[in-house]
Every structure is written in C-alpha cells, then in structure tokens.
Amino acid sequence: MALTLRQLGYFLALAEERHFSKAAERVHVTQPALSMQIREMEDALGTQLFERSPRDIRLTPAGREVETRARRILGQVSELEAVARQQGLVGRINLGVIPTVAPYLLPEVLPLLRASDITRDLRLREATTDLLLAGLDRGQLDAVVIAEPPSSAGLVLAPLFTDRFLLAGRRSVLEGLADGAEALRPVTLDPDQLLLLDEGHCLADQALEVCGMTRRQSRLDLGASSLTTLCGLVGQGLGMTFLPEIALRQEQAATPGMAVTRFAAPEPSRQIVLGRRATSSASDWFDELVSLFSQAGQGLTAQARLIA
Template structure:
C-alpha cells in the first residue's frame, strides 16, 4: 500500500464512479481499476460495492477513507516541513559574538535581515570569547561566530569570511597627559601601559606590529576578553586601550578616544562557521550575511 494507491482510492470514494475518478486523476480507467484491485487484494477484502450505476464504500472502505485522509495529510505535512527546512525557513541558528560585532552594527544588521526573510527560525545569541568560538563551533555548541581575527580561526574545518575592517583608536582617561593631543602616533605609546583585547595573543597581527614598532618599549599591562572591561580599565587610568573605531560609540565617564596616526593598525571582524554546513537555516543565514558584507564592500 503506497500513497499513490491511497490517492486513487480517495478519488473513487469521492466521485463514486471509476470513470469520473480516472478523469480527475488524469489516468486511464483500467489503470485505476488495477490499482484498486491490488489494494483490495493486499488488504484482504472489498473496499467498494460496485453496481452498474455507482460505487459505494464498504464498512472496511469507510474505515480506510478516514485513515487514508489522515495519512495523506501527514505525508503532505512532512513534505512541506522538510522542504521548508531545506530552504532554511525553519530550525535554529546559534550565534556567538565577541569584540566589535555589536558596536560595528554588522551583527545587528544581519540579525534583522535574517528575521525579515526567515521569521520562523529561532535565533539564539550568546557572548562567547573570540578564541572559544572555534572550539564551540567544532563541538556543535555554536553554528556561527562573529570574532576578530586570531590564531585559532585557521583551524581545519572552520570556514572564515572577512566581513569588516576598521581603524584602531586609543581609548584613555581624560586625565592622561596624552588626552591633550587630538591624534596620537605609535611612538607616543612607547613605554605606556597598554590594554589589549584578549583575542590579540602573541600570534596576532596587532601585537606583532606593536612589537616591531615599539620593540623593547612595548608594555602590555592588561588583557581582557570583554570589550567593556578593556574600556573600563582605560577609563580608570590603568593604561591605554587599543580598540576598533566603532567602540567610540560607548560613552564612559572619564574616557576619551583619540585617533592613531598609523594606517597599518586596523581591526577586523570575521564570520566563522563549520565547513560543509548542511543545515538549511544556517546556510541561509550565512548567505544573507555574506551578501550584506559584499554590498558594504562595494559601497
């Protein structure tokens, strides 16, 4: 017994006539009659009382009519559910973010865009330190990560897309002597206690560039995996924080931002995910976010 036989059976039950049912199904009547006979043989009895003028359901036929409708409705529901899943219209996307993702506006823009196109997909947001995102994605605890570049993003099995670049600013206490200058140079940072976002470990571009430019005068006083913690240290006068330009939106009493006269000192934002992702909702999110990043680049 298959779905096609059930559809044929219901057509005959509704039309009460093999000829009209065959026309409705757009098949020849002998083929329809053969399928109904095969169904009756499989079930072990008659489903219709046939006369020269009409066809009526037997008691067994009436029972099958109810169950056949239920089965076909469930099959249609299953088909639609799978199709929606494959199109990315249902499911869950778990997103980890760190650093500049929120303040840059990129994460918020991606979330709103995805919600507009896929309103039935559940999105779960979680702040996750940059270097923990890769492990969480590979372990299946996260699906997508927004993170600055760091050494672990080169891990096998991780897909990486660069989605943003910004200038580096210096955040410092308004009582610091350097706050009098509207623009700072790297040389002015010599010997000063610096505060870095923890993603920039010894393998990172920012740290290496500072090492090359300041050499023995490089002094890292604090590291943190929280953007607000970095700014709080700077506002308290515990050092100079090197932060991406979008963080200047954060207004903390006693904290000021100064531009850095060095075009090489930049911060980036990556979107990372699993290689060979198969879940429809995750693939749809990655596609929309990638298209948005491409449009931003062109502008």
C-alpha cells in the same frame, strides 16, 4: 512493501472521486496504474480499503481510518514543502557571535532582522571563538560571526566587513604618543601600558600579534572579560587598549574620559566573517544573514571613521 506518499495521494483522489477513471485523470496516471497502486497499498496494509461495485466505490471502515491519517500526513508534507520554498530565513537558526562583536553589532542588526520578519526563529549565543567553533562542529550552532579563524576545509566563510583597530587611552597619554618622532605603530607601544582582554578572547591574541608581543610582555593581570571593562580602566588613566571601530560609538559615549587615535597606515585590523559548516545546506538564510550583518557592520565602521 512500504507505503509511499504517491500511493497516499492516489488513495485520497480515489476516496474523493469514488471513480477509478476520474481519480486517475486527476492524478495524471492511467486507470490500470492507479488500480495497481491501490491494490499494492491494500496488500501492504493487509486490509481492504474500498468496497467495489459496478456502480460505486466506497471506503471500508479501515479505509476511513486510513483517509484521516493520510490527510494529516500529506498536509504536513505540504507545510514542509511550503517552508522549503520560502525565501529568507525559516525555521530555527542558532547563531553564535564573539563577545567583541555581539554588543555592538547585534543592536544594529536586530532592527534589520525584524524588518525581514525573521527574528522569531533566531537563537543567539555569545561565546569565545573556540567555543563557537566547537558548537558549530557539533551541530549546536548553524552559523557563527567570528574574526578570521584558522582556515579549515570544513568551514564556509563569508567576509562581512573590515574592522580597524584604534588605540584608546586618556587624551593626555595619546597626545604624548603623538609628540614622538616615529609614526604611531603597534610595535612602538610600551607593553607595560597595554591592557588586553583575558586569555581566550581572539581580540587579545590579534592585538598581541600586531604588536609583536607575547602575553608575558603585556599587562594581563586584570583578567578583564569585556571591552567595556577595559575602556573603563583606560578612561581612568590606567593604560591603553585596542578598540575596534565597531565599538567606538558605544564605548566612547559610556566613557567620557577616554579618547582614541588612529595608527599609521597600514592600520591594524580584523576581518569579521560569517561561517557555517561546509556540509550544511547553502540555503538563502545564510546569504541573507551575510547581507544584513555586512550592512550593519559597514555602517558602524563608517561612523567610526567620521568620529576618529
């Protein structure tokens, strides 16, 4: 018969009270029930734990050894229960973020996380959507910040904010587009002028989709792996690119030669979401991350709408 935590609790009560009636009252059971549990515990361990006499109850040498271990075990259980009762993020949270979000959103979120006193337990990984979803599926990640993945019954997705796309280029190039008779829409762009991220980045796929293009139609020979690289090229007059609103403030400050303009309504956009496995525990840490990331993302997009 295996020992139970209840038996360990009864054992410690009797070891401290040294009286069956007082120990039973302390743990809110009858004296016969307590005596039976102690006897079953001794049978399971194959040794006598208490010396019983009409006037006193004392621990045997084996009982003293069990007492030491029982206190350690129940102490650890109490710590575990205390952690589970806490509100907010506890334990280690492994979070993945796509590269077209991480450099812009994390600097805004981290101060909010520090204010919530949870950054000590947060582990971050930056990778493309397919790698993040694979890590989430394998249990290597607890949650991911991504842009509109394919719907899956195995995922729980919480919307964070809408991130509209701007068109970035040299001012002279963008002014030339504005002189046209047609409203500025993605489908009217010249594929030869469009610079996109390398294959594997969801932002590139989304840009192609809203433009109604294929990869063969766009200039993908540069192999750019970051928006910062693309913005640098755009600032030198080598083409145009799609720029998410959350990246505008940072990239425009780093690239003086780059200007941006908005598309005609309805503006192309992406929905940034926080996802977790449907089988994982829906504890408060997920809701808290949703709140903090939403706050940061909505702040960045609001600033972008004032700038552009």
